[in-house]
Amino acid sequence: xxxxxxxxxxxxxxxxxxIKPAFGLKLPKIFDNFEDKPVASGSIAQVHRLRATLRFxxxxxxxxLVVKLSNCIPALKLWRLDESVQQFAVFIMSQVDLxxxxxxxxxxxxxxxxxxxxxxxxxxxxxx
Numbered sequence: 509x510x511x512x513x514x515x516x517x518x519x520x521x522x523x524x525x526x527i528k529p530a531f532g533l534k535l536p537k538i539f540d541n542f543e544d545k546p547v548a549s550g551s552i553a554q555v556h557r558l559r560a561t562l563r564f565x566x567x568x569x570x571x572x573l574v575v576k577l578s579n580c581i582p583a584l585k586l587w588r589l590d591e592s593v594q595q596f597a598v599f600i601m602s603q604v605d606l607x608x609x610x611x612x613x614x615x616x617x618x619x620x621x622x623x624x625x626x627x628x629x630x631x632x633x634x635x636x
Contacts, residue, residue, distance in 0.1 A: 530618035
């Protein structure tokens with residue numbers, strides 16, 4: 509078995525530097541946890557693993573927590589905040605659905621940077 513050749517990695521500082529012009533935000537404003545060591549590198553790109561979701565999805569969790577707390581206050585129950593937030597959450601989740609966004613050129617796609625999911629797989633070697 510031969511060992512795969514690996515292209516040299518560029519620095520993490522360079523990776524961070526490409527994010528801001530591509531997406532208009534610094535890396536920590538977009539992602540919760542971004543590994544600075546690439547998983548792989550090639551002639552035109554390198555791959556970094558992201559160990560969390562995009563930051564903006566956390567908003568729905570926070571809003572739901574506030575609604576649950578508001579249900580403990582009798583005067584706020586009349587406002588039926590849970591129903592309003594549920595409708596809002598459906599709208600928001602459709603906005604952050606990556607499959608749907610891909611059809612509209614997802615904002616995290618740029619000629620210099622591409623954000624995709626990382627799927628762990630098994631290596632199967634076939635002998636000839």
